Amino acid sequence: MWEIDAKPVPGAIAAMAHKILKRRGVLFVLSSPSGAGKSTIARRLLASDDQIRMSVSATTRPIRPGEVDGKDYHFVDLERFRAMVAAGDFLEWAHVFGHRYGSPRGPVEKMLNSGLDVLFDIDWQGAQQLYQNWGGDVVRVFILPPSLEELDRRLRARGTDSHEVIQGRMDRAAAEISHWDGYDYVLVNDDVDACFEEVRQILDAERLKRSRQTGLIGFVRKLMPQG
Template sequence: MPGTLIIVTAPSGAGKTTLVQGLLKADTGVQLSVSYTTRAPRPGEADGREYRFVDINRFRELRDAGEFLEWAEVHGNYYGTSKAWLRSELDAGRDTLVEIDWQGAQQVRKMFPESVGIFILPPSMDELERRLRGRGTDSEEVIIRRLLGARGEMRHVSEFDYVIINNELPDALEDLVAVVRAARLRYANQHARHPSYFDFLEKD
């Protein structure tokens, strides 16, 4: 049975990374898709774990070779998802989660219309600014740029299947886990998982 493709999108600072990490611990049947990026690693990040870190020339080589399912420039950095790797993982029955921006989500859903789109929202713009400043990893210039872009990103929330407002982290994580589990129970998935059962029901 093909795996389920889960797309998670959020403006920077909404808590997406924390929620995704919590989901991966709570549901070991989900794996994370590791994207390519040209941005520098943050403290504690490792190549091949959070991202595949490459320089811009290598990124362009991969892009021009058709390696990416989607790619986008976000806050001055490039991000891309490997098309061949993702397809092979889903064909092998592995549920795979992709963390991408709304532009990338549009491109992925064109090729994988059966994917599940989830948008994470902060409880307010004031709280979003507080979280961005509290991280202590970005310069003032980067923080301002992220805040300016956040509202535009959030206007695409209606393009997604599910919306989670990350006000209290435990509640938001519970919602995310519930959405992923529910996605596995869609009719098409259950039919593929138990074909003989449904064949019996569909007989005259």
């Protein structure tokens, strides 16, 4: 059974309302081309907010140096991945860069039932599937680079990929960006601090939506005089 990490970290502003009113959890999707800053923003969001947890994807790709199975990804072979697909164990899954990635259903449902929000680092295919399955509880944010030149510079600055791999990522970036209009929010990451703040504000606002406050009607009725 995959476990959920607990972190004693102060929550966001909207967590104060959560103590009074029950609400449905948010399935919060961050998507971007590789190198646009999505992973950095996701890490900062998780470190600064105790009301959200990461959905750890399962993947068939080989584990990389420094990665931890169960923390970065759940690394599985192709046979097991196919069995999970057949059993309906994924909320969404996609074929990316020659490997399969999917969001396991069980851990996500467990987190939502615990009153937590869930963060997804997935591409447009996964975001589309997730929205089809969960509807209005899915909030989709797409992060754009300030330019393709800057995106190329960031990828090369990593120093981890060959020229061919970087070119493949740039080609895929153009395809991913073409799906920008399938998202609820679109941000340009020309400053990571400012972009992170915008993402945090989006999450806080989405948590406070009236449609998500399942305990609001009962709370308001208690405040109204009985006629």
